[in-house]
Amino acid sequence: MTTTLIPNNTLMTETPEEGRALAVKLSRLIIKATQPDEEARNKMRGVYANDPAMLISIGQVVATEFATIAAANNYWRK
Amino acid sequence: MTTTLIPNNTLMTETPEEGRALAVKLSRLIIKATQPDEEARNKMRGVYANDPAMLISIGQVVATEFATIAAANNYWRK
Amino acid sequence: MTTTLIPNNTLMTETPEEGRALAVKLSRLIIKATQPDEEARNKMRGVYANDPAMLISIGQVVATEFATIAAANNYWRK
Amino acid sequence: MTTTLIPNNTLMTETPEEGRALAVKLSRLIIKATQPDEEARNKMRGVYANDPAMLISIGQVVATEFATIAAANNYWRK
Amino acid sequence: MTTTLIPNNTLMTETPEEGRALAVKLSRLIIKATQPDEEARNKMRGVYANDPAMLISIGQVVATEFATIAAANNYWRK
Amino acid sequence: MTTTLIPNNTLMTETPEEGRALAVKLSRLIIKATQPDEEARNKMRGVYANDPAMLISIGQVVATEFATIAAANNYWRK
Numbered sequence: 001m002t003t004t005l006i007p008n009n010t011l012m013t014e015t016p017e018e019g020r021a022l023a024v025k026l027s028r029l030i031i032k033a034t035q036p037d038e039e040a041r042n043k044m045r046g047v048y049a050n051d052p053a054m055l056i057s058i059g060q061v062v063a064t065e066f067a068t069i070a071a072a073n074n075y076w077r078k
Numbered sequence: 079m080t081t082t083l084i085p086n087n088t089l090m091t092e093t094p095e096e097g098r099a100l101a102v103k104l105s106r107l108i109i110k111a112t113q114p115d116e117e118a119r120n121k122m123r124g125v126y127a128n129d130p131a132m133l134i135s136i137g138q139v140v141a142t143e144f145a146t147i148a149a150a151n152n153y154w155r156k
Numbered sequence: 157m158t159t160t161l162i163p164n165n166t167l168m169t170e171t172p173e174e175g176r177a178l179a180v181k182l183s184r185l186i187i188k189a190t191q192p193d194e195e196a197r198n199k200m201r202g203v204y205a206n207d208p209a210m211l212i213s214i215g216q217v218v219a220t221e222f223a224t225i226a227a228a229n230n231y232w233r234k
Numbered sequence: 235m236t237t238t239l240i241p242n243n244t245l246m247t248e249t250p251e252e253g254r255a256l257a258v259k260l261s262r263l264i265i266k267a268t269q270p271d272e273e274a275r276n277k278m279r280g281v282y283a284n285d286p287a288m289l290i291s292i293g294q295v296v297a298t299e300f301a302t303i304a305a306a307n308n309y310w311r312k
Numbered sequence: 313m314t315t316t317l318i319p320n321n322t323l324m325t326e327t328p329e330e331g332r333a334l335a336v337k338l339s340r341l342i343i344k345a346t347q348p349d350e351e352a353r354n355k356m357r358g359v360y361a362n363d364p365a366m367l368i369s370i371g372q373v374v375a376t377e378f379a380t381i382a383a384a385n386n387y388w389r390k
Numbered sequence: 391m392t393t394t395l396i397p398n399n400t401l402m403t404e405t406p407e408e409g410r411a412l413a414v415k416l417s418r419l420i421i422k423a424t425q426p427d428e429e430a431r432n433k434m435r436g437v438y439a440n441d442p443a444m445l446i447s448i449g450q451v452v453a454t455e456f457a458t459i460a461a462a463n464n465y466w467r468k
């Protein structure tokens with residue numbers, strides 16, 4: 001089975017908060033697609049959640065994904 | 079309880095200074111969402127605040143978040 | 157034989173999901189072009205798939221490729 | 235006291251040179267906000283100023299900040 | 313002799329595939345300009361071609377160069 | 391004496407090749423501004439010019455600077 005890479009197959013969200021959650025989701029799904037073994041991922045979670053350099057890198061990935069999602073939603077301007 | 083990822087659920091700010099503070103906030107909230115344990119985060123703060131390479135990486139994340147917020151606010155042009 | 161760098165020679169996709177899959181594909185094809193030896197690549201796959209820092213970095217590359225593909229497709233707006 | 239994050243609370247500058255200087259300033263103010271202790275920062279300065287990998291990373295942060303400032307100023311086109 | 317940094321002095325290409333190849337080329341020419349000694353570069357090629365973290369970083373550089381080239385070519389939209 | 395950060399105080403160039411050279415120049419001037427001691431810089435040059443990971447990182451910085459310069463020049467489209 002192939003990993004779904006974008007839930008609901010859309011970048012559009014109602015709010016910035018949902019857009020941010022989508023950015024987190026997209027970044028995790030790439031890791032899932034690259035390492036499909038759930039146990040292996042869970043073991044690594046304990047590593048990166050306690051490693052400040054990795055946490056910062058995760059923040060970098062999410063920021064990059066969010067830039068795309070925010071542009072797609074025209075920054076949720078009214 | 080889920081971590082709020084964007085305070086007030088908006089990217090819009092009155093000024094660049096507030097936009098910058100929001101960029102800092104957004105980057106911290108991703109770390110909080112990834113490592114919800116407050117004690118664990120506090121312990122890491124002592125590490126990254128004294129590690130020049132990590133401080134630079136934090137600057138990179140904030141710069142990326144700020145790029146999105148600044149574009150959302152049309153660079154606060156008058 | 158030269159590695160194909162962009163399948164079907166286009167950035168256009170029908171859906172965000174396909175665009176995301178293309179981003180993954182593009183990032184892999186650069187690695188293939190840089191290290192054409194399949195056995196060498198397979199050996200490295202076992203390394204990066206179990207290294208959280210590298211998995212995060214892969215997420216960063218995919219996020220960057222996806223930004224371009226999403227812009228090319230005008231974010232699949234209807 | 236809170237660190238000011240953007241001097242004069244504006245991204246607008248008269249010239250590219252001033253925009254570049256602002257990019258340097260913004261990147262330093264994030265470090266200051268994250269590590270408010272001046273002595274700690276001064277000690278780290280001696281480290282990163284002699285570490286080529288860190289100097290390159292600083293260049294990356296400044297390049298990212300500058301991209302935003304340059305766009306804000308419409309690239310100082312006449 | 314100075315290294316040429318952009319072959320044919322243009323970012324325009326006929327196709328995405330050629331644009332991608334140009335991105336690879338541009339990234340290599342920066343390394344050539346920074347390390348003009350061919351023997352030194354060849355020695356390093358054996359290192360990075362077998363180091364997964366470096367291969368991923370190369371992918372990051374190419375993705376960034378390609379973003380610019382793709383925008384320059386208006387994403388080769390018909 | 392303060393380091394000049396942008397030669398001729400402009401992002402505009404006649405050609406892509408000159409734009410690329412400017413990107414290299416800008417990235418070097420940030421390093422110069424951060425480490426003004428010429429001898430210290432020369433010593434580091436021997437390090438990063440023979441370190442593949444650092445050479446790749448330099449390529450990343452130049453790619454980011456070039457993105458800004460290319461946009462400023464509207465990609466030198468005719």
